[in-house]
Amino acid sequence: MIKVHVYVTLKEGVLDPQGSAVTNSLHAMNYEEVKNVRIGKYMELEVENTKNVEQRIEEMCEKLLSNPVIEDYTYTIGEAVSS
């Protein structure tokens, strides 16, 4: 088994209402140096280490884990985990 780390972020140019609210809140707390916050999702998958694992992860990202209309994804294949 391997651990796969999937990061889903909003596409550039897509407004992020949650990110704007958090930016405003940080400013209210006097963290004026923060210019922008974009909120995304992080997922950890434990996956059997098959031959075409990368291709299958990409399929999962395209079909379900992200919505390609508004989101981009990246993933890294991490350490082996004991099942």
Place this chain on the structure above:
Amino acid sequence: MKFAVIVFPGSNCDDDMFYAIQDGLEEEVEKVWYTETSLAAYDAILIPGGFSYGDYLRSGAIARFAPVMESVMEEAEKGKPVLGVCNGFQVLLEARLLPGAMQRNKNLKFICRPTPLNVVSNNTMFTTEYEKGRNVTIPVAHGDGNYYCDDKTLEKLKSNNQVVFTYETDINGSAAGIAGIINEKGNVLGMMPHPERAMSDLLGSADGLQLFQSMLKNWRESHVLAP
């Protein structure tokens, strides 16, 4: 005319939709559980609002892969009327039966109130009973109703007359004030406002009734032979 109301785990407007057809329109209607695999027996498919699968991941993202969705897509392809309301609209977007995506409301609040809308197009099988440009009041109840699509898609929606309903004032940040859109073929309508909650003046508005009457009338014209 026989309607199917699709029920996912977490749907919660299925009863409203059911009674809108049974008592409002006075036509045949059945609830169809998400594990069913054929919708051939129905003349129209209604996907109700709610929080299918708890809105986990994204609204509608998991319901889109429920077993019944294969046949929703098949019947949509054949030209059968498909109406998605609120979460149903989100499911249709995730299934790519309609273009674009939903985001969190611009003000991050759940908005639940009667909302004035404009009928932008009455040239669809869902809206012929409305006058074009008419102002109607239909309730909304959503947290993720901020419609997004890229500029190219928006231009296409406008030039093909696929924008069916718009909000009279911006309530959630939707692109071009979009409250409801239809597919190119003209048989799949998605809308955030709930016409099934606007079936009687006694309950605040009967402006939703004409939507279902339009579906019935247009179905009869193409399916029932003249005597």
